[in-house]
Amino acid sequence: MDRLQGKLALVTGSGSGLGEAITRRFAEEGAEVVVNDLDPGAAERVAKEVDGHVLTFDVSDSAAVRRGFAEVAERFGRLDILVNNAGIAPRYSDEERAERDALLLQHVTELQGGGEVTTFLDTTVSLPDEDWREMLAVHLDGTFFCTREALKIMGPRRSGAIVNMGSIMGTSGGSGAPAYCAAKAGIMGFSRAVALEVVGRGIRVNAIAPGFIDTPMTAPIGAARPLLLAQTPMARFGEPDDIAWAAVYLASDEAKFVTGQVLSPNGGWHMSQ
Ligand SMILES: NC(=O)c1ccc[n+]([C@@H]2O[C@H](COP(=O)([O-])OP(=O)(O)OC[C@H]3O[C@@H](n4cnc5c(N)ncnc54)[C@H](O)[C@@H]3O)[C@@H](O)[C@H]2O)c1
Known part of the structure; x- marks a missing residue:
């Protein structure tokens, strides 16, 4: 119950889903x-439920x-976990x-049938610039912008843990989701890359997929x-807590020898190492 005792954590996108579950477990663990x-x-x-603070930035x-991280620095003078x-x-x-799902099912059926394939998703060939850019902006720019500002607070204190949300889609690919x-x-x-760069400052950077x-x-x-x-050996979707516990581990001192890793709770979809 006290694996994150005394730590200050900021979780982006924590008004829903995985971020909400991570926030709850972090608070339970004393953060x-x-x-x-x-x-x-x-x-x-969510903040009300965990007696936390709110920062609504994009x-x-x-x-x-x-501005958001400047407020954190000014208000708390530290940040231990991002x-x-x-x-x-x-x-x-x-x-x-519904149309895309039907196309995908038909495409896979044709592929597996071994005959001529005549149904295609054609996502990449028809993807608008703005859809591509929005996906990269939220995930990749967002991760970079927040990491850069967090390092300004963590660096001088020579301590910190950063956990980034990847996906098995980034490891194994996924038909019809090129930008994601x-x-x-x-x-x-x-x-x-950042894990290597900041290891000397006592900051660990890991990802969850x-x-x-x-x-x-x-x-x-x-x-x-x-x-x-059918692609998941455990034959089910995971629960948000399956990811929240991975985040607790990577953010805590239990993972003090762990940096630059991707931890992938995925029901056996992708097996590594
Ligand atoms: N659910 C899954 O199966 C799954 C699998 C792998 C990875 N992920 C990743 O996990 C993360 C959380 O996903 P989730 O399933 O909890 O989704 P979700 O939609 O339940 O929650 C995402 C939250 O992020 C917020 N958000 C979106 N854009 C934002 C922005 N620009 N600035 C600040 N907040 C923003 C949303 O308002 C929302 O509250 C995402 O990065 C997602 O890609 C999810």
């Missing part, structure tokens, strides 16, 4: 938590991130999603769900 989210109502709700807005968790899924209407996969792979590469977890982000997955379950 004082700053809840960040774009959605002020969601951030207020992680993809460099100036807003700078979790770069804020993220978005590709935005589809219900109709678009690129962003998540980028986050994992970024984590390794979750498999499919039941959260509001994955709730709209319908017809494609059986396909995803």
Whole structure:
């Protein structure tokens, strides 16, 4: 119950899903938590439940991130843990999603049937610039902007733990999600580079690469769900706590010899090392 006693943690995108679960476990483990989210109502709700603080900035807005972390520095004079968790899924209407799911199922059926493949997703060939840029802005720019500002606080104190949210989509790829996969792979590469750079300052940087977890982000997955379950040896989606415990471990002193790693609770989807 006291693995994070006395630590100050900021979790981005913690008004929902994985960030919310991480925030709850952090608070239970004794951390004082700053809840960040774009959605002020969601951030207020979670902060109230964990007796935490609220900072509503957009992680993809460099100036807003700078102001947010300046406020942390001024108010608390320290930051022990940063979790770069804020993220978005590709935005589809219900109709678009149903159409894409049907296409994907048909495509996979044709591929596995061994005959001629005539159904294609064609996501990359039709992806608009703004969709590509938005995905990279929230995930990759956001992780960079927040890490840069956090290091300004952690560096002089020569201590800190940063946990970045990757995905098995960044490890194994995922059909029809090129921007999301690129962003998540980028986050994992970024984590390794920064881990090496700041190891001498006593700061650890690691990533988590979750498999499919039941959260509001994955709730709209319908017809494609059986396909995803078939690819998961444990044959189910994970729970937010499966990721929250990984974050507690990586943020705590129990992981004091762990840096530059990707920890992947994924039900066996991808096996490594
Ligand atoms: N759920 C999964 O299966 C899964 C798997 C692998 C990785 N992830 C990653 O985990 C993270 C959390 O996902 P989730 O499933 O909890 O999603 P979610 O949609 O439940 O929560 C994401 C939160 O981030 C916030 N947010 C979005 N853009 C933001 C921005 N620009 N600035 C600040 N906050 C912002 C949202 O308001 C929301 O509260 C994401 O990075 C996601 O890509 C999720």
